[in-house]
Amino acid sequence: CGVFGAFSTAGNPVLEEVYLGLYALQHRGQESAGVAWIDKSDQIRTIKGQGLVHLALNQAELATIDASSAIGHVRYSTAGGSGLANVQPLAANYCRGPVAIAHNGNISNASGVRRYLENRGAIFQSTTDTEVILHLMAHQPHKTELDALVDSLRKLKGAFSLAVALKDRLVAARDPWGFRPLALGKRDDVYYISSESCALDLVGADMIRELEPGEILVIDDEGVRSLRIPVEPRRKYLCSFEFVYFARPDSLISGRSVYEVRKNLGKMLAKGAPCNGDCVTCMPDSGTVAAMGYAEESGIPYEKAIVRNRYSGRTFIEPTQRVRELGVRKKLNPIRELIRGKSLTVVDDSIVRGTTSRRMVELLREYGASEVHMRISSPPVKFPCYYGIDTPTREELAAARANETALCAEIGATSLGYLTGDDLIQAIGLPEWEVCTACFSGNYMEDGERHEELDI
Ligand code: SF4
Ligand code: MG
Structure with missing residues (x-):
């Protein structure tokens, strides 16, 4: 909110x-x-x-x-x-x-x-x-x-x-x-x-x-x-997901430019999960800035090969699965001429249920991509958030029900690479103990504080 x-x-x-x-x-x-x-x-x-x-x-x-x-x-x-x-x-x-x-x-x-x-x-x-x-x-x-x-x-x-x-x-x-x-x-x-x-x-x-x-x-x-x-x-516990996805890139949080952090996420991802595709592209808009960082670091050209309908909202926020599934097509369309016969590195900010990545990989293959390498500028989301981001239950989280190899197969990608937890912290540039990473790491704040204790 x-x-x-x-x-x-x-x-x-x-x-x-x-x-x-x-x-x-x-x-x-x-x-x-x-x-x-x-x-x-x-x-x-x-x-x-x-x-x-x-x-x-x-x-x-x-x-x-x-x-x-x-x-x-x-x-x-x-x-x-x-x-x-x-x-x-x-x-x-x-x-x-x-x-x-x-x-x-x-x-x-x-x-x-x-x-x-x-x-x-x-x-x-x-x-x-x-x-x-x-x-x-x-x-x-x-x-x-x-x-x-x-x-x-x-x-x-x-x-x-x-x-x-x-x-x-x-x-x-x-x-x-x-x-x-x-x-x-x-x-x-x-x-x-x-x-x-x-x-x-x-x-x-x-x-x-x-x-x-x-x-x-x-x-x-x-x-x-x-x-x-x-x-x-x-202990301070700033949400790392604000930097990964939620906040707008033109905002400052904790004195840090969200844009610069996101670009760093892409650069660190390129170092940790490199790939030799023909071009780097993004899942717009959430993956755009990280993809630019990835391209800059890897030296592979950046193309805006997937076009987003400018009038559609954020897919994730649609409250039912059916509309969420539709939402990807409603919102994103690749440019055939840039896709056909190409090996693509596609950067997105996160995989939650896996819907967006699965549908996009399918679409890119339909449009003739020879390889689709998915690169995610955050660690696998394996745990629910109790602090105001609408991550679903564990069973619905793609990275909680399948390991990376299985998930790669599930979304149909040629390869799948994630950012590491350490790189996430480094890209944000705040001390590790001041940042919440619970949905990635499972480290919720100090013992018991999450629980429904009462002391009125
Ligand atoms: Fe942010 Fe994840 Fe922590 Fe929720 S669990 S506050 S989304 S980092
Ligand atoms: Mg997105």
């Missing part, structure tokens, strides 16, 4: 800015989009819809609304289904005031917390993990809604980068592990919070800085205040 928020200290309307921010974060979720703000009579207001930002929301309508603080969300369902009740921001008028929350990540102890609260009378309206935050806030008496929010965040495990609208305040928070990115920006009288810096670029804001893991920023008319989620400091 993607979250965005804007607060004008001069009282200027910001909802159109939030719309633009969401537009730039579209790649982080295409199932639904929504915005929330608090109106002049302290009522929480939301506008939400299914599908892409420009279909779910009406920019012209938002531009006429007088709200100087607002948040927004683009959704890619991980926890909970894709129904309307789960479209964010989630909002409530609770006893201390109105509150709306936009959440990126996945709260790994959500079902335990939910059970606990339901046993004490809470009635949940949705199946999202995010709703536990609202109920935790209401569950115990606090002086202010900000106190309630801080106290609830303390009880959560897993991943959350949040934009929260409270009366006269915009709050941003990042979980103590820092799984998902979140940045603070500013232009003139407006402060912005955004999942990725590319959205700050669109609204013309400068990135002030990224939030620290475990940090809470409170933005109001006085400016920005920094608080901490009151837990003992944790």
